[in-house]
Amino acid sequence: MVQRRPLVAANWKMNGTLATLRPLLAEVIAGLDDGAAEVALCPAFVYLAEVAAAVADSRIAVGAQNVSEYTYGAYTGEVSAAMLKDYNCRFVIVGHSERRNLYAETDAGVAARFRAAQAAGLTPILCVGETLAEREADATEAVVGRQLNAVLTAVDDFAGAVVAYEPVWAIGTGRTASPEQAQAVHAFIRGQLPAACRQQTRILYGGSVKADNAATLFAMEDIDGGLIGGASLDARAFLDICHAA
Numbered sequence: 507m508v509q510r511r512p513l514v515a516a517n518w519k520m521n522g523t524l525a526t527l528r529p530l531l532a533e534v535i536a537g538l539d540d541g542a543a544e545v546a547l548c549p550a551f552v553y554l555a556e557v558a559a560a561v562a563d564s565r566i567a568v569g570a571q572n573v574s575e576y577t578y579g580a581y582t583g584e585v586s587a588a589m590l591k592d593y594n595c596r597f598v599i600v601g602h603s604e605r606r607n608l609y610a611e612t613d614a615g616v617a618a619r620f621r622a623a624q625a626a627g628l629t630p631i632l633c634v635g636e637t638l639a640e641r642e643a644d645a646t647e648a649v650v651g652r653q654l655n656a657v658l659t660a661v662d663d664f665a666g667a668v669v670a671y672e673p674v675w676a677i678g679t680g681r682t683a684s685p686e687q688a689q690a691v692h693a694f695i696r697g698q699l700p701a702a703c704r705q706q707t708r709i710l711y712g713g714s715v716k717a718d719n720a721a722t723l724f725a726m727e728d729i730d731g732g733l734i735g736g737a738s739l740d741a742r743a744f745l746d747i748c749h750a751a
């Protein structure tokens with residue numbers, strides 16, 4: 507059986523200011539054990555430099571929350587993959603449901619961002635997930651399969667990338683997919699991946715992961731860690747989640 511190193515990534519979204527993020531960061535750095543899981547922090551762009559400098563001597567990696575599909579040019583408000591590399595980013599989230607739903611990012615646009623990340627040597631964390639209406643219409647696999655396939659057909663190689671299954675109905679709602687519900691979709695996703703990287707690819711679960719449900723989710727066969735929103739803003743909760751992975 508292939509051993510996949512668990513990954514726990516914090517998605518701080520557009521939360522906090524230096525006044526609150528500095529103590530959070532310090533507490534996470536100080537409290538992290540030297541366990542097996544890889545840990546990444548994804549702050550807003552403007553805090554990448556601060557976070558990258560703070561974690562430089564720790565085992566914490568830095569990630570961004572999005573990346574432009576373009577390499578450079580007149581794209582006001584966008585940030586390129588090369589810029590993220592300048593700040594030692596290893597990871598970048600692409601296709602988060604908030605980007606898809608609030609900023610109209612399409613499957614094709616997400617695939618283009620994924621390619622730009624890959625081309626620059628960043629590890630994309632590709633988010634996929636269905637809405638409640640889609641789940642209730644029994645369309646979970648169709649939606650997740652479509653989102654995944656849009657990227658798989660646009661890239662030459664998927665190896666090294668990370669997938670995050672994030673049911674939209676579980677994000678920030680306090681409603682978590684049961685370990686069995688999540689495992690079923692993770693197994694489906696794994697089955698869709700190219701055979702050459704199917705067993706090695708890490709598939710994270712995201713959606714109201716908390717200190718008290720992390721261990722049971724992470725114990726499932728195809729769940730290789732988590733993408734953590736709300737709970738990552740609480741150092742103690744985030745550390746407990748990291749230590750459960």
Ligand code: PEP
Nearest residue numbers: 677678712713714735736
């Ligand atoms: C997310 O938005 O990626 C997420 C998982 O959020 P939360 O943990 O708050 O549900």
